[in-house]
Amino acid sequence: MTTPSLAVPDLTDPVTHLAPGGLDEVWSELRQNDPVHWHPGTDDTPGFWVLTRHADVSKVLRDSARFTSERGNVLTTMLQGGDSGAGSMLAVTDGPHHTALRNLLLKAFSPRALDGVVRQVRETTRRLVDEAVERGHCDFARDIASYVPLATICDLLAVPRSDRDTVLGLTKSALASDYADPQAGEDRLARGELLLYFHELVAHRRAHPGDDVISLMATEPAGTVTLDDDAIVLNCYSLIMGGDETSRLAMIGAVRELAHDPEQWLSLKDGTATAQQATDEVLRWTTPTLHFGRVATEDVELHGQTIAEGDLVTLWLCAANQDETVFGDPEVFRLARTPNKHLSLGYGPHFCLGAYLGRAEITAMLDALRDRVARIEQTGDERRIYSNFLTGMSSLPVSLTPA
Numbered sequence: 385m386t387t388p389s390l391a392v393p394d395l396t397d398p399v400t401h402l403a404p405g406g407l408d409e410v411w412s413e414l415r416q417n418d419p420v421h422w423h424p425g426t427d428d429t430p431g432f433w434v435l436t437r438h439a440d441v442s443k444v445l446r447d448s449a450r451f452t453s454e455r456g457n458v459l460t461t462m463l464q465g466g467d468s469g470a471g472s473m474l475a476v477t478d479g480p481h482h483t484a485l486r487n488l489l490l491k492a493f494s495p496r497a498l499d500g501v502v503r504q505v506r507e508t509t510r511r512l513v514d515e516a517v518e519r520g521h522c523d524f525a526r527d528i529a530s531y532v533p534l535a536t537i538c539d540l541l542a543v544p545r546s547d548r549d550t551v552l553g554l555t556k557s558a559l560a561s562d563y564a565d566p567q568a569g570e571d572r573l574a575r576g577e578l579l580l581y582f583h584e585l586v587a588h589r590r591a592h593p594g595d596d597v598i599s600l601m602a603t604e605p606a607g608t609v610t611l612d613d614d615a616i617v618l619n620c621y622s623l624i625m626g627g628d629e630t631s632r633l634a635m636i637g638a639v640r641e642l643a644h645d646p647e648q649w650l651s652l653k654d655g656t657a658t659a660q661q662a663t664d665e666v667l668r669w670t671t672p673t674l675h676f677g678r679v680a681t682e683d684v685e686l687h688g689q690t691i692a693e694g695d696l697v698t699l700w701l702c703a704a705n706q707d708e709t710v711f712g713d714p715e716v717f718r719l720a721r722t723p724n725k726h727l728s729l730g731y732g733p734h735f736c737l738g739a740y741l742g743r744a745e746i747t748a749m750l751d752a753l754r755d756r757v758a759r760i761e762q763t764g765d766e767r768r769i770y771s772n773f774l775t776g777m778s779s780l781p782v783s784l785t786p787a
């Protein structure tokens with residue numbers, strides 16, 4: 385293993401991920417010459433390992449015994465010393481309780497259970513695309529993509545219609561990734577308000593259960609554990625955070641790419657690429673979550689390096705999805721790509737719970753565009769989001785010519 389010839393920028397800094405031209409060269413260098421890279425810490429925060437090869441990222445994601453999520457699964461919380469939802473919130477829980485909680489939630493996330501929800505997703509997406517086509521132009525991020533995923537989670541949680549705009553506003557502020565200079569403390573305030581809101585909703589569902597996900601958690605045990613209000617609220621919060629921005633960013637990224645790549649747009653229009661293939665390539669290409677993280681529970685040797693017990697390990701899905709040993713011409717956006725073993729939805733025991741739903745949302749959007757739109761043109765500058773965890777755009781002005 386040689387030392388990388390390229391300086392690795394500060395991966396904790398959101399600005400790094402906005403670099404013009406992206407970090408492709410850095411990831412390529414790391415994959416080839418320093419696949420287990422040590423990222424130094426600061427006076428206040430620890431250093432962490434950076435893994436970039438598809439095989440290594442998959443291996444760690446699969447091994448929740450030696451690489452736990454219980455001390456956080458994203459860089460920011462890991463650097464702060466852990467996640468307050470550990471052991472309660474699905475994504476940051478391991479072992480038998482994770483399995484039991486996941487099995488409980490899967491009752492609401494199986495393709496059969498989601499049948500009605502997915503039908504609604506298709507209808508809403510088609511309506512929004514039709515309206516945009518009629519106007520001739522839209523901000524695809526604001527007018528279409530920001531609406532569908534959150535409305536869908538709200539359907540799953542049965543959030544009353546009258547509260548939905550408030551929930552959307554709070555979700556956006558809680559992540560605070562739209563702007564480089566979020567108002568101080570705004571994100572924490574919004575998170576607090578969201579949690580409070582869901583506490584009230586849980587209390588209401590305990591008294592009046594329905595057939596939504598909150599009622600499921602409130603009335604059925606996870607294995608032998610009855611979930612308390614805090615646990616239910618944390619999991620609602622996590623469904624909103626997990627399912628809203630990710631799908632939204634994938635859809636916006638797809639539209640930007642299709643506006644600039646007539647050949648791929650044609651391959652979608654003429655059916656050379658099926659909607660399913662196209663959905664997976666959109667996921668690989670956009671990789672909305674740049675990384676996930678784990679903490680080592682014992683010493684582990686990897687490519688001659690020792691990852692010590694307690695070390696933070698970051699898994700860069702964006703780098704793994706460009707691994708040339710797995711993907712032919714990884715730098716090319718090819719909707720008909722097959723096979724496509726991207727890691728955008730994770731892998732192993734924490735594989736995305738909402739994978740079927742997220743895919744259905746992207747497919748619905750591609751279907752609607754294919755059927756209703758002849759040409760997509762970008763009509764103004766896009767705005768990129770500011771984050772070391774999520775990547776994509778919060779604004780994308782386009783014109784849509786009717787088919």
Ligand code: HEM
Nearest residue numbers: 457474475626627630631676728729730734736737738742
């Ligand atoms: C297409 C967009 C989506 C992407 C790119 C995405 C990505 C991911 C990834 C990479 C993971 C693994 C995290 C880890 O290993 O630590 C994950 C887990 C998860 N996702 Fe998604 N997700 C998407 C859509 C959704 C939706 C729509 C929902 C729910 C409504 C959702 C809810 C979750 C939950 C609850 C987990 C934790 C699963 C577990 O720990 O067992 N995601 N997601």
